[in-house]
Structure formats: structure tokens, C-alpha cells
Amino acid sequence: MNVEFINPFLSSLLNVLSTMAQTELKPGKPSLKKDELARGDVSGLIGMVGPQTKGSLSISFDESLALTIMERMLGERPDSVNEEVTDMVGEITNMVTGGAKNLLGEKGYEFDMATPVVVSGKGHTIAHKCEGAKVLIPFTSADGNANIEVSFDKL
């Protein structure tokens, strides 16, 4: 999987959080994921199916970052990862994947998106079970960390 394919997901997350929640994340160096697992407290996942390939994406947030995003969007900070927070994480997952889909469609990579699923639980880990490369993109911020993982068969 090449950089041309990873950057749309990276820039789409930065763009969505900056626009929706005035939150600036600092992207780290993308890496090919081997054994290590991304860890988070609340994660959005979405499946992708295209004519040439299929895959999956996840975005994991530290609880502190998810609550801060909610606070900036709604003006009130929830006490914990409640249903409003998981709705927001599902919506962000949809928007980030949709933004990347548009950018990649312009380059001839087409896929359709399934509906998102949101997992919550302290320190859960996520493993993408895909034959192709798994790319991990770490993000840091003063409010907590986030990770994107994206994996496609045959790219």
C-alpha cells in the first residue's frame, strides 16, 4: 500500500476534526502494522467493498480526546463514553471514510462503505484480519491520542 493511498485518510481525519470540533491533531509517521495493536477507549470501525478490493478502517480515540471533541461540538462535556459519544464517533468514522473515498475515487480507487460500528471499553485492542498490509497512522494532541488503522486486500 503506498502513500498515495494512506494520505487521504490522514488528511480527512485532520479536516473533519478541525472543521467539526476545532481540534488540531498532530499526525505521526504511518507504519506497517505487524504484531502491535492500536489501543483505544472508543473506536469506530467501517467495512469497505470495491470492485478490485475490500478492507476495513478503524479510528480509535482515548476517552479524554473523545470527551473533549464532544465538549467542543456541544458545549458540554459528558461524564463518560455514553450513547451521544458513540454516535459522534460513528459519524466521524463515516465522514473520514467518505472524505477519503472521494479523494481516492478521483484517483480511480472505488469502494462502497458499509455502516459504522462503534466499540467502547477501556483499553480494547483492534486487529484487522485482512490479507493485505495493515497501516497504522498515529495522532497525538494535548487532549489525548487517536489512531487510524486501514487495511485492504490486494493493493
Add this chain to the structure above:
Amino acid sequence: MNVEFINPFLSSLLNVLSTMAQTELKPGKPSLKKDELARGDVSGLIGMVGPQTKGSLSISFDESLALTIMERMLGERPDSVNEEVTDMVGEITNMVTGGAKNLLGEKGYEFDMATPVVVSGKGHTIAHKCEGAKVLIPFTSADGNANIEVSFDKL
């Protein structure tokens, strides 16, 4: 969503676990999921995209049940939910969804499957973010419990 649509997922899980791991689960009554969340220690998730609809499926296992399935398949019981266990849960998720896809295809419901993602973490919860109904199918066994959740837009 009607019974005709749910039964293929139910029978497919019973069939896969009985064939692969000589494990008999007892299905409970499917219900429309509202606020309650299925909880598990290791879950497989997969996205589905079809011409008329899209959706997501999850299968959550208690750790004790996942370890027993591994023991019956490999003859040795892992100490914890390791990478072999998450591989197995991903494979079961693929096989169950593939089995249901074949049964539903015969009835004219077509969809393609994304690649599976496996989440692990004690007592995590899963929320399917989908406009359509979310159906929860509980399963019990002497070795622990499992839950299927399936959700489709527009069915």
C-alpha cells in the same frame, strides 16, 4: 427486518461451531435492540454492502467460550485471548457471514462482505450505527455465552 432475514445468521453460527469445534450453542429469542448493548470479551465485526442495502454484523464471545472453541479445534487451551484466538474469531465471523450470504442470496438478498475486524478487551460493548433495525440474537452454552448482532439499512 423479518425472521426470514435473521434465521440464516442464527443457523450459520450454530452450523459453523458445531462443525468446526463440536460446540453446541443454544439460541435464545432474537430481539430488536434498543439501548441495551451486547457485551463480550472478544468480538468479530464485518461490514456488508449490497445494491439495495448496507449493514454490519458482530459476533461477541465470552472469553471462556472463545478459549474452549480454540481448545476443541487445536487440542490445547490458550491462556488468554492471543493472536491465534483473534484469528479464529475473524475466521468464524467470515464463515458465519458467508454462510448467511449464500442462504440470503438464494432468496434474492445480495451483498458483498468487507474483511473482518476483531476487537478484544474485557467487557467491551458494541453499537451498530445504522438507520435500520438492530437485531440481537443471544446464544448460551455451558462454556459461556455469545451474541450476534446484525443491522441493515432499508430492510
